[in-house]
Each structure stands twice: as C-alpha cells, then as structure tokens.
Amino acid sequence: MPIAPSASSDELLLASRRIGPDLRQNELSVPAIHCGACVARIERVLAGLPGVERARANLSAKRVTVTWRGESAPPLLSTLNEAGFDAHIHDFAVDQKDGVMRELVRALAVAGFASGNIMMLSIAVWSGADPGSRDIFHWLSAAIALPSLAYCGRIFFRSAWQAIRHGRTNMDVPISIGVLLAFGLSFYDTLHHGHHAYFDAAISLLFFLLIGRTLDHLMRERARTAVKGLARLAPRGATVLQPDGSQHYLPVAEIIPGTIMLLAAGDRVPVDAEVLAGCSELDTSLATGESLPQSVKAGAQLQAGTLNLSGPLTIKATATAQASFLAEMTRMMEAAEGDRPAYRRIADRAARLYAPVVHLTAFLTLLGWLMAGEGLHQALTVAIAVLIITCPCALGLAVPMVQVVAAQRLFQSGIMVKDGSALERLADVDHVVLDKTGTLTRGVPQLIDAHETALETLAIAAAMASGSPHPYSQAIAAAGRTRGAPVVIFSDLREHPGDGIEARLNGNVYRLGRSDWALGDGTRRAGVVLSEGGMIVAHFRFESELRPDAHEAIAALAARGIPVEILSGDHEEPVRHLASLLKVPYHATVTPGGKVAHLVALAATGAKVLMVGDGLNDAPALMAAHVSMAPASAADIGRNAADIVFLHESLLAVPEAIDTASRARDLVRQNLILAVAYNAMAVPIAILGQVTPLVAAIAMSASSIAVVGNALRLGGRLGKKSSLSPKSAMPAPMHPVAGTAR
Amino acid sequence: MTDFFYLIPIALALGGAGLAAFLWALRSGQYEDLDGAAERILFDDDVPLKGEPPGRSK
Numbered sequence: 163m164p165i166a167p168s169a170s171s172d173e174l175l176l177a178s179r180r181i182g183p184d185l186r187q188n189e190l191s192v193p194a195i196h197c198g199a200c201v202a203r204i205e206r207v208l209a210g211l212p213g214v215e216r217a218r219a220n221l222s223a224k225r226v227t228v229t230w231r232g233e234s235a236p237p238l239l240s241t242l243n244e245a246g247f248d249a250h251i252h253d254f255a256v257d258q259k260d261g262v263m264r265e266l267v268r269a270l271a272v273a274g275f276a277s278g279n280i281m282m283l284s285i286a287v288w289s290g291a292d293p294g295s296r297d298i299f300h301w302l303s304a305a306i307a308l309p310s311l312a313y314c315g316r317i318f319f320r321s322a323w324q325a326i327r328h329g330r331t332n333m334d335v336p337i338s339i340g341v342l343l344a345f346g347l348s349f350y351d352t353l354h355h356g357h358h359a360y361f362d363a364a365i366s367l368l369f370f371l372l373i374g375r376t377l378d379h380l381m382r383e384r385a386r387t388a389v390k391g392l393a394r395l396a397p398r399g400a401t402v403l404q405p406d407g408s409q410h411y412l413p414v415a416e417i418i419p420g421t422i423m424l425l426a427a428g429d430r431v432p433v434d435a436e437v438l439a440g441c442s443e444l445d446t447s448l449a450t451g452e453s454l455p456q457s458v459k460a461g462a463q464l465q466a467g468t469l470n471l472s473g474p475l476t477i478k479a480t481a482t483a484q485a486s487f488l489a490e491m492t493r494m495m496e497a498a499e500g501d502r503p504a505y506r507r508i509a510d511r512a513a514r515l516y517a518p519v520v521h522l523t524a525f526l527t528l529l530g531w532l533m534a535g536e537g538l539h540q541a542l543t544v545a546i547a548v549l550i551i552t553c554p555c556a557l558g559l560a561v562p563m564v565q566v567v568a569a570q571r572l573f574q575s576g577i578m579v580k581d582g583s584a585l586e587r588l589a590d591v592d593h594v595v596l597d598k599t600g601t602l603t604r605g606v607p608q609l610i611d612a613h614e615t616a617l618e619t620l621a622i623a624a625a626m627a628s629g630s631p632h633p634y635s636q637a638i639a640a641a642g643r644t645r646g647a648p649v650v651i652f653s654d655l656r657e658h659p660g661d662g663i664e665a666r667l668n669g670n671v672y673r674l675g676r677s678d679w680a681l682g683d684g685t686r687r688a689g690v691v692l693s694e695g696g697m698i699v700a701h702f703r704f705e706s707e708l709r710p711d712a713h714e715a716i717a718a719l720a721a722r723g724i725p726v727e728i729l730s731g732d733h734e735e736p737v738r739h740l741a742s743l744l745k746v747p748y749h750a751t752v753t754p755g756g757k758v759a760h761l762v763a764l765a766a767t768g769a770k771v772l773m774v775g776d777g778l779n780d781a782p783a784l785m786a787a788h789v790s791m792a793p794a795s796a797a798d799i800g801r802n803a804a805d806i807v808f809l810h811e812s813l814l815a816v817p818e819a820i821d822t823a824s825r826a827r828d829l830v831r832q833n834l835i836l837a838v839a840y841n842a843m844a845v846p847i848a849i850l851g852q853v854t855p856l857v858a859a860i861a862m863s864a865s866s867i868a869v870v871g872n873a874l875r876l877g878g879r880l881g882k883k884s885s886l887s888p889k890s891a892m893p894a895p896m897h898p899v900a901g902t903a904r
Numbered sequence: 905m906t907d908f909f910y911l912i913p914i915a916l917a918l919g920g921a922g923l924a925a926f927l928w929a930l931r932s933g934q935y936e937d938l939d940g941a942a943e944r945i946l947f948d949d950d951v952p953l954k955g956e957p958p959g960r961s962k
Contacts, residue, residue, distance in 0.1 A: 198943025221940035225961040267930060279916055295906070303914065 164311045172411030174235035176398050177251045181229065185215065187211065189252040190226045190238060191391040195219055200247070207245045211236040211435055225252055230535065239759065240312035242463055244810075263383055266376045267855065269314040273369040276310035277362065279856040281859070284362040288856045292310060293355065296554055300352040305885045306669040311345055312438065316370045317375070333513040333558055336520055341367060347546045353883075359544075363550050363858045370866050371558040378562040378582060381569040383498020384822050385578035389794075389807045392593040395448065396472050396488065398468065400425070400432040403476070414483045421479040425470050427659075428558035434486045435477040436461045440659035442473035447599045449487065449778045451731030453706050455633065457660050457676075467778050467797060480891035487778070488799065490756060494782035495803055498758050502786055503765075507583050508830055509561045516820050524548045541850075551844045552859060559866055560833035563873035569824035573614050577819050585807035586830075587789040588823035594719055596789070598730035598737055599786040600795060601814070602744070603706035609641040619700045621647035623692045626663045626674045634690050635663070637704055638674075662690070706736070708743075709793075711812040715858065716744055719819035729757055731779045739775035774816060791816060822876075829876050835871050840865045 170725035178186040184347040195201060198373050201219040208228055209219035213236045226249070230236050242249040254451045283299040291299060315338070341364045365410040399413045414432050417423070425431065428441065441459035446452050448469040459465065463478060466486035480883040483489065506514075531541035565582040572579055579585055594604050596764035615623075624642020627635035652672075653667040662675010672694055673680040677687040682696050716726050729747035730737045739746035751759065757775075761783055764771050773780070773787030776796035784790035784803040792804035793811075801807055808815035847853055853861075929935065 198940075198946055201943060202947055219940065220937040221943060222937045264930070268927060271923055271926050271930075279919050283912075295909075298909075302916075306916075307930065507906055833928050 169534060171235045171237065172401075172427055173236060173398050174251060176411070176413055177253065178235065179229075182614060183786075184231055185229060186231075186235075187227060187229045188235065188238065190242070190249045191224065191252040191393075192219070192226055192227065192242065192249045193245050194247050195222050195226075195393070196222045196778075197221075199358070200432070203245060203620065204247060204772060207241055208238065211238070211241060214238075217307055223387065243619060252391060253394070256397035259347060263376075263379055264373065266317070269317055270369070270372045270376050271313040272310055273365060273372050275370040276306050276314075277366040280306055280362045280365055284359075284855065284859070287359075288854075295358075297352070297355055300348075300356075300359045300361075303359060304349055304352050306758075307348075307361040307365055311341070311368070313551060314365075314372060315341060318368070318371070327661070329512060331517050332510050335550075337367070337511065337558065338369060338518045339521070340364075340549045343546045344550050347543060350373065351543075352594055358855050360546075360550055360855050363862065366859065367550075367553055367862065370862070374559040374562040377566040381566045381573075382581045385573065385807075386567065387582050388573075388578050388809075389801055392794050392801065392807075394798055394902055397430050397431065399433045400429075414758065417479050419479050419480055422477065423477050425475045425477050427470055427472055427474060429470050429475070431464045431466050431468050432467050433479050433483050434481040435464045435466075435479050438476045438478050439465065440473055440475040442475050443471045445469040445471050445633065447777065451597060451599045451777050451779055453599045453603065454731050455737055461661065466621055472657065473640060476567075488523060491778050491781045491799060494758065495756060495785040495799075498782045498786035501762065502788075505587055506790075507561075508834075509557065512834060513558060520549065520552045523552070523764065523845060523849070530849070541781070544849070544851040547858065548845060548848040550858050551848040551853055552841050553862075557834065557837045560869045560873075561830050563870050564826050564829045564833060565874060567873050567877045568822050572806075572819060572822055575815070577815050577820065578807045578809070579806055579819075580807070584789055587770070587827055590618055590819055591772040591820055591823075592724060592726055593769040593771045594726045595729050595771055595773050596726060596746075597777060597780050597785075598728055598740060599706065600776035601774050601780075601793060602709060602728065602740060604709055604811070607637050608707040609637045609705035610705050614647070615700050615702070617647055619692065620645060621650050622665075622667070623674055623700065623702070624674060625650035625652065626665050626692075629655065630657060630663060634704060635700070638690070639701060649667065671696075672699075680829045705739075708740075709811060709813045709863050711814040712744065715813040715816050716746060718814065719820075722817070724819070724820070729760060729783070730775065731757075745748070754779040754782050758786045761786045772816070772820070772888055775804075791819065794883070824877060829873060831874055834897055836868055836872060837865060840868070 174188055175186070178188045180337065183185045189686075192204065195204065196220070201221055204219045204226055208214055208226065208524055212229075213230045213232045215230045215231055217226060219226045226644050228236075228238055230238075239249050246471060260846070262771040267608040282305045283303050287296050288297050318341070319338050320334065322338040324671050324807040325332045325335055343363040344360040345365075348361050348364070351357075351359055369579050372866070373586040373791070376454045376576065397414060399411050400417060402410050402412045403411060403424055409424065417433050422438065423432070423435070423458045429445075434777065437458055437460050439460055441457070443457045444464065445455050446468045448464065449465050455471055460789060463480070465714070466483070466488045491588065527548050528541050528545035531544050532538065552812060565585050567580075569579045570584055587756070599891060620638075620642050624647050627638040628642075630636070653663075654666040656664050657677070658664060658679070661679040662673055665672045665674075673696075674693065675690060676694045677689075677691040677850050680691045681698060687701065689701060691698055692702070692767055719726050726746050728737060728741050728744075730750055731754070733754055737750035749756075752760065758782065761771055765786075765788065770788040773783050773790045775781075775784055775790070777791050778797045778799060780792075781797070781800045781803045784792065784800055789806070790804045791806040794801070794809045796807070806819060808819070839859070844853075895899075895900045934941075
C-alpha cells in the first residue's frame with residue numbers, strides 16, 4: 163500500500179544538503195526497492211522530474227540519492243508514491259559512520275597484503291634458505307611489517323592505550339604488547355643475523371583480529387543504518403504563521419514559545435503547544451500509550467509527538483523543542499542510562515582474567531630461563547614466544563564471529579541487533595516487561611462484530627468513512643472492503659472535525675461520529691454511531707488489534723520459564739481487558755518515570771529485564787532495562803534507545819531473539835573453552851623454548867580456524883529452520899503509524 | 905637461488921598493485937551498492953542514465 167507523503171517539499175528542503183551553488187542533494191529511504199527493475203523505474207521517474215539533475219538508487223542500502231536544482235524541492239516523495247514506492251526522507255547525519263568502517267576495511271586490506279607477502283618470505287626461510295638469503299628475507303619482511311604495523315596496529319594500540327590510561331585492561335592490551343614485543347625482538351634478531359623472526363606472526367595476528375573486528379563493526383552498522391532508514395516520526399519543522407499573515411516552514415529548533423503554527427490533519431505536534439483555534443482529535447498512542455483518540459479544542463494543551471487526526475489546528479508553542487515533552491524524555495533517558503550498572507562484555511571479562519595470567523607466565527618464563535643460566539637474549543626470546551603463542555587471536559575472534567553469525571541470522575528474520583553486547587545481555591534475560599499500545603497491540607483499532615451490522619448499513623458507513631484519516635473511520639472502511647460492501651455515492655459529504663462526518667443520500671441526512679453529535683441527545687457512548695435523520699441506525703465499537711502471534715510469543719516465553727508482565731501508560735480498563743486475554747499480570751496508568759522506577763525495582767531484586775516498548779513514554783524505560791527491544795513502528799527516540807529493533811509485525815521476534823542469543827552465548831562459551839584449551843596445550847611447549855616461528859604460525863591459524871568453524875555452526879542450524887519459511891524474510895510494512903497519517 | 909631474486913620485487917609489486925586497486929575501488933564508491941551493480945548490467949536502454957556513483961560527488 164503506497165503511503166501518502168508524510169513530508170512536504172519544505173521538509174525536503176530542510177533535510178537537503180547543499181553540494182554546490184544552486185545544487186542540493188536529498189537522500190531518501192525506499193524500503194521497497196528489491197530488484198533491478200525497481201532501480202530502473204525509480205531512476206527513470208525521478209530523472210524525468212523538472213529540476214532533478216541526478217537520481218541514483220542504491221539496491222543494497224535501499225536508498226535513493228537525488229540531486230536537484232532550484233529554490234524548492236521537486237515532488238520527489240509523491241512521485242515515488244505514484245510509482246508504487248513508499249519513501250521517506252533519510253538524514254544525512256547517518257552517513258558520518260562511514261569513517262570507522264572505511265578505516266577498518268583499509269587496515270584489513272593492508273594487513274592482508276602484508277601478512278601474505280611476509281608469509282611468502284617466511285616460508286622460504288623455514289624451508290632452509292642460506293644465511294645470506296635469510297637475512298635479506300628478514301630485512302624485506304621488516305620493511306613490509308613496520309609500516310603495516312603502524313597503519314593496522316594503531317586501531318588496537320589506541321584502544322589499549324585508552325584502557326591503560328584509565329587503569330583498566332581489555333583484550334587489546336595483551337594484543338598490543340604481544341605484537342609490539344614480537345616485532346621488537348624480530349627486528350633485534352634481524353640486526354644481529356638471528357635465525358628466527360616473528361614478523362609473520364605479528365602481522366597475521368593483526369590480520370585475523372582485524373577480520374573479527376571488521377565483521378563486528380559491519381554487523382552493527384548494518385543494523386543501525388536499517389533502523390535509521392525507518393520513517394522519521396518526529397517532525398523536522400512546522401508551518402509558522404508570521405504576524406504579517408505569511409506562512410513559513412521553520413525547523414523545530416527555531417520555534418520559540420509564543421510562535422503561532424498551523425497544524426494540518428496528519429501532522430505531528432512539533433513542540434508542546436496550546437490550541438488557539440480549530441477542533442480535532444489527537445492520537446496520543448505513541449506519546450503516552452493511550453489507545454483512544456483524545457478530542458481537543460481551543461485551550462487544550464498538546465504534547466509534542468502526538469498526531470493530529472481530523473481537523474486543522476492553529477496552535478501556539480508553549481515550550482521550545484529543548485524543553486518539550488520529548489526533551490523531558492531525553493533527560494530521563496540519560497538519567498536512566500547513568501543509573502544502569504555498566505555491562506562488561508564477555509571478551510573484556512575474559513581479558514581481565516586472561517591478561518595477568520599470560521603476562522605473569524611470560525615473566526616467570528623469563529626468570530626461569532635466566533636462572534637456568536641461559537643468556538638474556540635466549541630468555542627474552544622464549545618469553546616473547548610465550549606471549550605470541552598465547553596472544554588472544556582465537557579469543558579475539560571467538561566472540562565476534564559468533565555474534566556476527568547470530569546477528570546475521572536475526573537480520574534475515576527482520577530483527578536488527580545494534581551491537582554485540584545486546585546479544586550477550588539478551589541471553590541473560592529472565593523477565594520480560596511489555597508495553598501495551600503499539601507493542602502488544604498494533605495501535606490500529608478494529609471493528610468488533612462487523613458481521614452483525616447489515617451489509618447495506620455497513621456500506622453507507624464505509625463509504626462515508628473512506629475519505630477520513632481517523633483510525634475509527636479507517637477501521638470501518640476496512641471492514642466494508644473486507645465484506646465487499648457496494649460503493650455508495652453521496653450527494654454531499656462533509657467532515658466536522660472532532661465530531662464526525664455528515665452525508666446526504668436521497669434526501670436523508672446521515673451522520674457518522676460521536677454519539678452525542680450524531681444523535682443530538684448529549685449522551686456519550688463508546689465507539690461511533692451511524693444515525694439517519696437523528697435516529698440511531700448502527701453502533702460501531704472498536705478494540706485495538708493484538709499484534710500477530712502475541713499469544714504464541716507469550717506462551718513461548720512462558721515455556722522458557724520467563725515471566726511476562728504488561729506495563730502500560732493507558733487507562734485501567736483496556737489494559738485489564740488485554741491482560742486477562744493474555745493471562746499476564748499488568749500495571750496500568752504508569753507514568754514514564756513510574757516505568758523506570760518499576761524496572762529499577764525489578765533490577766534491584768536481581769532480575770535481568772527485557773523491556774519491549776514503542777512509545778515516547780517508554781524510551782526512558784527502554785534505557786533503564788537490562789536490554790530492550792522496540793518494533794519498527796516505535797517513536798524515533800524509542801527506536802534509538804532500544805538495543806534491538808524488529809521490523810516484522812509478529813511478536814514472535816521476542817522469543818526468537820532470546821533463543822538465538824542464548825545459543826550464541828553457548829557457542830561463545832565453547833569457543834572460549836576451545837581457545838583456553840589450545841593455550842593450555844601450547845604454553846608448556848612455548849615455556850620449554852620449542853616454539854619456532856613455524857610452530858607459532860601453524861598453531862595460530864589452526865586455533866582461529868577451529869573457533870571460526872565452531873561459530874559457523876550457529877548459522878547452519880538456524881539456517882535450516884528459517885529456510886522453511888522464506889516468506890518471513892519479507893519485511894512487513896515498516897511504519898503502520900505513518901499509514902494512518904493521511 | 906640468488907638468480908631468482910628478481911622474482912621477489914615482481915611478486916611484491918603485483919601484490920601492491922592489487923592492494924592499490926582495492927583501495928582505489930573502495931574510495932571511488934564501488935562497494936557502495938554490490939547488489940545494484942549486478943542488476944544494472946541487465947538494463948538495456950541505450951540512453952545513458954543521469955547518474956553516477958554517489959561516492960564521487962562527496
């Protein structure tokens with residue numbers, strides 16, 4: 163279903179980047195690009211627009227870069243919509259990530275080149291080169307190794323130095339010490355025409371470790387880019403009514419209290435504001451978790467982030483963007499993050515035990531050989547050999563490899579894991595807290611007992627409702643479509659914002675809307691009433707639809723012994739109804755601060771809580787939880803706060819992610835045991851001074867291959883499972899909220 | 905054996921050329937859209953597309 167543009171030409175202009183005189187560039191996210199034909203079609207329709215200089219679609223990133231000329235942006239979004247592609251503006255800020263990735267890939271390429279060539283020279287030495295050639299080969303190796311070490315090693319040196327300066331230790335400390343000592347000793351031996359040089363060991367170590375690190379980074383960036391590519395739900399700006407009557411589109415940051423703004427139906431409230439004129443209904447589900455639309459009229463206070471449903475409003479800002487509800491949530495998130503106990507990654511915890519043991523062993527070896535009466539050079543050589551053989555090559559790969567494979571599997575089923583530590587934390591989870599509106603339910607109401615209404619009546623109601631963006635109207639229209647109601651043509655159709663819709667047919671006046679308005683008797687009934695000449699014809703009631711598989715997901719969690727509870731900002735009634743349906747405990751009318759307090763209290767009892775939520779009001783709680791998940795339809799701030807974002811509608815993503823994470827944890831443990839066992843075998847040989855560069859090279863490669871092979875088992879097992887349902891790899895519509903927006 | 909030493913600089917130069925080619929390809933944005941390139945070769949319109957890799961314009 164193509165969705166109407168959620169951003170105006172002004173918003174495009176605001177989000178564009180100036181790349182030359184009179185030349186601007188916009189980046190659009192188009193999730194529906196999936197083949198070459200889409201690429202060709204998109205580029206053709208966009209290049210045909212007046213003012214467009216270039217249009218280039220990126221199939222991998224599902225993005226389109228458009229360069230255009232002129233004062234105002236061409237109708238890019240509506241053109242794409244007409245061509246059948248749902249599109250939204252992508253922020254350029256996202257692209258700043260490229261730096262680290264590029265540095266890693268370049269370092270990886272250089273390390274690959276250097277280790278290959280040094281290995282080639284080393285093999286010549288091992289196979290018995292005469293002393294003259296050996297010296298030349300060692301010098302050549304040194305000449306290649308030194309610049310590569312400086313270029314590729316700095317990634318590790320930097321991080322190791324940071325850790326040491328703060329009195330900590332991480333995996334990079336033993337890596338850096340091992341690599342530097344290996345290089346120093348080899349260089350010394352080269353100067354003195356020694357037999358052995360460990361240049362190959364030092365550089366291939368860097369190469370292997372860079373592979374692990376690059377993969378790790380790739381996985382994180384891909385998930386983050388995918389999440390940032392989702393539709394932005396917070397407005398970039400607002401149409402400001404100037405004192406002289408002119409209208410300007412200004413960025414949110416320039417709106418000050420007292421600014422008068424026009425808010426069209428389908429727009430989100432940019433900052434906290436007060437209604438001056440007009441009446442309408444607001445969908446506050448994303449802001450406060452309330453599932454029913456609130457009607458507002460002049461004098462009402464609006465929270466930033468709520469969605470205007472039916473009528474245009476004139477509003478006056480009461481706070482700047484920095485002081486709005488949204489900013490309040492941001493402050494609470496920061497506070498929650500500060501209070502959350504820092505999580506130490508498995509690899510770092512391993513390094514904390516590992517580094518002192520390794521360094522102590524090497525030091526004792528040095529002392530032992532000195533006491534045995536060997537010279538300082540021999541003792542140092544053996545001690546450094548111990549460091550090289552224990553260098554955590556396998557450890558450095560053990561964790562990231564498993565996490566990359568696990569994240570890749572989850573990525574294919576639409577679950578974006580933003581970093582490896584999220585997977586580790588997810589495996590610990592023993593308690594799940596769910597938000598209601600938008601998380602357990604879809605936030606889209608559905609007509610109850612649609613089949614009880616006569617088809618002719620439903621046809622009239624559906625035809626009246628079809629033009630309105632109100633969620634109730636859309637639910638009625640959808641029910642009419644499902645039952646194949648005939649199309650009715652009215653002689654007159656008018657929308658009364660905040661009240662309902664009035665239509666005329668064959669001299670009869672029909673009203674569809676609030677009961678007190680439609681019947682004119684002042685009684686309020688839940689839902690919507692259809693009246694004919696003031697007499698009730700039908701009464702429509704609604705419930706918010708459960709997310710697909712909500713029952714199954716909760717059953718799956720219960721089967722794992724994980725208790726589930728609902729924590730909602732909505733009113734008692736709907737929450738109790740839903741909780742009894744799902745048979746889980748609940749807390750209703752919880753404020754954002756209350757959610758955080760609840761999570762903190764749970765954490766104090768030792769529970770590792772997974773928070774699943776989507777609203778603005780959930781964002782601080784997402785931050786406070788041990789680990790958090792958000793659906794793709796969540797508020798921007800919630801998506802950014804969550805560790806994991808799932809794109810599909812099905813709530814089964816939650817147990818699936820927990821499953822994969824705990825399998826990944828098992829494999830990480832196996833890998834760490836493998837790596838330690840390998841060290842336990844290799845270290846005695848090294849202490850006895852039997853490790854030549856050849857032995858070191860074989861041992862290092864063998865252990866790395868074992869660890870990588872073990873990690874790939876995860877992919878194999880899960881791969882078979884997911885290949886049974888290839889349908890599930892198709893992303894669901896990414897922003898149901900935007901879908902109701904116009 | 906020393907007769908074959910001239911092979912070493914050749915080997916290193918070839919490797920270096922490969923590395924340089926890779927770094928150039930990376931810089932010129934050829935890895936930006938791996939899936940798209942595979943599809944674009946099948947486009948049969950003769951009109952040159954109004955586009956170039958976004959990497960260059962940066």
